[in-house]
Amino acid sequence: GDSVTQMEGPVTLSEEAFLTINCTYTATGYPSLFWYVQYPGEGLQLLLKATKADDKGSNKGFEATYRKETTSFHLEKGSVQVSDSAVYFCALSEKTSYDKVIFGPGTSLSVIP
Amino acid sequence: SQTIHQWPATLVQPVGSPLSLECTVEGTSNPNLYWYRQAAGRGLQLLFYSVGIGQISSEVPQNLSASRPQDRQFILSSKKLLLSDSGFYLCAWSFPGNSPLHFGNGTRLTVT
Numbered sequence: 187g188d189s190v191t192q193m194e195g196p197v198t199l200s201e202e203a204f205l206t207i208n209c210t211y212t213a214t215g216y217p218s219l220f221w222y223v224q225y226p227g228e229g230l231q232l233l234l235k236a237t238k239a240d241d242k243g244s245n246k247g248f249e250a251t252y253r254k255e256t257t258s259f260h261l262e263k264g265s266v267q268v269s270d271s272a273v274y275f276c277a278l279s280e281k282t283s284y285d286k287v288i289f290g291p292g293t294s295l296s297v298i299p
Numbered sequence: 300s301q302t303i304h305q306w307p308a309t310l311v312q313p314v315g316s317p318l319s320l321e322c323t324v325e326g327t328s329n330p331n332l333y334w335y336r337q338a339a340g341r342g343l344q345l346l347f348y349s350v351g352i353g354q355i356s357s358e359v360p361q362n363l364s365a366s367r368p369q370d371r372q373f374i375l376s377s378k379k380l381l382l383s384d385s386g387f388y389l390c391a392w393s394f395p396g397n398s399p400l401h402f403g404n405g406t407r408l409t410v411t
Contacts, residue, residue, distance in 0.1 A: 220399060222400075228405075229389055229402035229403055229404045229405050230389065230391075230400070230402045231402070232401075235399055275342065275343065277400075286345070286348060287345070287393070288345065289335075289342055289345075292342040
């Protein structure tokens with residue numbers, strides 16, 4: 187079945203450091219890919235998305251590129267801030283006879299001043 | 300614009316008691332609806348999804364059930380709660396067709 191794998195956390199970075207969170211997926215078709223973010227005590231919010239191969243999603247300084255050849259969708263940010271501390275979830279959605287969204291396990295990020 | 304309401308925000312229930320969590324969506328029609336559970340320190344587990352009234356698909360065998368009595372209403376229920384049912388329950392909706400999910404604020408359930 188479909189699945190999403192993320193790098194294990196927690197990840198701790200200093201402010202202004204470069205961030206990469208790896209995400210790979212397994213799917214039978216051509217899924218759409220998403221990154222969601224969950225700030226402490228809140229529900230999830232969409233961070234960015236890509237719907238086809240080579241698409242780049244971007245938002246709030248975060249970027250991720252849909253790589254079909256490596257089945258990956260790694261999240262990157264050039265300079266993290268304390269306010270980026272959150273849990274980040276990679277997810278896929280595959281259009282079959284029904285809509286179904288599968289999430290990765292999440293990666294906790296802590297940014298220290 | 301669309302909004303999603305989920306309640307209650309927190310709930311403490313004894314083992315063996317029933318459960319009913321409710322979720323409603325406003326500002327759209329025929330949304331896809333989802334129930335997820337997030338256990339402490341873990342990711343999201345898809346419990347149920349629905350693409351229409353009365354159409355419920357279950358992802359994980361368990362003592363929970365879901366119903367969609369109206370187009371924009373999604374209810375998560377249990378007849379008898381177990382300790383292992385404790386967790387953070389999230390309702391979400393989406394437009395059909397690989398569109399992003401929009402989450403409610405969640406219900407933190409503690410079974411004692």
